[in-house]
Amino acid sequence: MPxxxxxxxxPVVFRPFAEDLAARAAALHPRRxxxxxxxxxxxxxxxxxxxPPPAEVTATDLNDAMVALGSARAPGALWRQxxxxxxxxxDGAFDLVVCQxxxxxxxxxxxxxxxxxxxxxPGGRFLFNTWGPIGEHAFEAALQAGLERAFPTDPPLFFPTVPHGYADSAAAVADLTAAGFVVEEQRELTLQGRAESIADLVTGYLTGTPVRAAVEGRGGGPAVRETVLAEMTARLGPGPVTAPMAAHVFRATF
Structure with missing residues (x-):
C-alpha cells in the first residue's frame, strides 16, 4: 500500500501542499x-x-511500512515509529511540530x-493542514461518486468521514484551544493537482489507501475498478487533468 x-x-494530491507547508515551516527558522x-x-x-541548516528533522509515523519507505526516500531525517x-x-524537545x-x-x-x-x-509552533469538504476536492469527489456507483447500497465512506471528516475549521480551533494553544493563523487554501492519467489515480486510490480493504471486504474485484474509472473519467476526463483541491492551514503557539 505505501x-x-x-x-x-x-505527486498529484500531496506534493503541492507539501511545498506550501515546507515554505511556511522554513519561514519560522526552526532548529529542531x-x-x-x-x-x-x-x-x-x-x-x-x-x-535552513543546522535544523534537525525527526519524522514519525504510526505505520511501520510508511517509516520503512519514508526513511529510504528521506534518509537525512531521523525516522521513528x-x-x-x-x-x-x-518535554520541550522541538521548536516546530508539523503535520500534513x-x-x-x-x-x-x-x-x-x-x-x-x-x-x-516555550514559544514553539504547531503547523498543520487538513482537507476541506470532499465536494471541494475534485479528484476525491469523483472517486466517491464512483464508489457509490459501484456499491449503491453500501459504499465505502472512508474519504468523506476520515480525510474529509475534519473539514470544519472551527472544530480544529476548538480542539487546539482545549489543548492549550492559541491560533496565530488559519486560512483556506486551494491548490491545483495535475494527474497525467486518471487510470493511474484510480489505481492509487484503490490500492494505496484504506479504501482497498473496504472494497475487498465488500467482495469487490476488477469490475469495481472499471466502474470507478468510468465515473471519474466521465467527470474529469481521462487525463491529463488539472483540478482544484481545498484545504485549511493552521499555525498555533502557546
Whole structure:
C-alpha cells in the first residue's frame, strides 16, 4: 500500500501542499523539527531541502511500512515509529511540530494536540493542514461518486468521514484551544493537482489507501475498478487533468 500511495497519489494530491507547508515551516527558522504522520516522506524531503541548516528533522509515523519507505526516500531525517497521542520524546524537545493531512486520523485530537504542546519548547509552533469538504476536492469527489456507483447500497465512506471528516475549521480551533494553544493563523487554501492519467489515480486510490480493504471486504474485484474509472473519467476526463483541491492551514503557539 505505501508504494502505490507514493507512486500514484503523492505527486498529484500531496506534493503541492507539501511545498506550501515546507515554505511556511522554513519561514519560522526552526532548529529542531518534529513531523507527525510523515507517511512516505514527501514533506520530510522538502523540510530537509528548505529549512535552513543546522535544523534537525525527526519524522514519525504510526505505520511501520510508511517509516520503512519514508526513511529510504528521506534518509537525512531521523525516522521513528510513533503514536501521536504518546510521543516518545521529552518535554520541550522541538521548536516546530508539523503535520500534513494527518490530524484527521488521530482518535483523540485534543490528547494528540496536548502531546504536541508538551514536546514543544516555550514559544514553539504547531503547523498543520487538513482537507476541506470532499465536494471541494475534485479528484476525491469523483472517486466517491464512483464508489457509490459501484456499491449503491453500501459504499465505502472512508474519504468523506476520515480525510474529509475534519473539514470544519472551527472544530480544529476548538480542539487546539482545549489543548492549550492559541491560533496565530488559519486560512483556506486551494491548490491545483495535475494527474497525467486518471487510470493511474484510480489505481492509487484503490490500492494505496484504506479504501482497498473496504472494497475487498465488500467482495469487490476488477469490475469495481472499471466502474470507478468510468465515473471519474466521465467527470474529469481521462487525463491529463488539472483540478482544484481545498484545504485549511493552521499555525498555533502557546
Amino acid at each position: 508504494a502505490a500511495y507514493e507512486q500514484y497519489l503523492v 523539527v518534529l513531523e507527525l504522520a510523515a507517511g512516505t516522506g514527501v514533506l520530510t524531503s522538502m523540510l530537509l531541502a528548505t529549512t 510513533a503514536d501521536a497521542q504518546r510521543l516518545p520524546f521529552p 493531512f494527518g490530524v484527521m486520523f488521530f482518535p483523540d485530537r485534543v490528547a494528540a494536540f496536548g502531546e504536541v504542546r508538551r514536546v514543544l519548547a
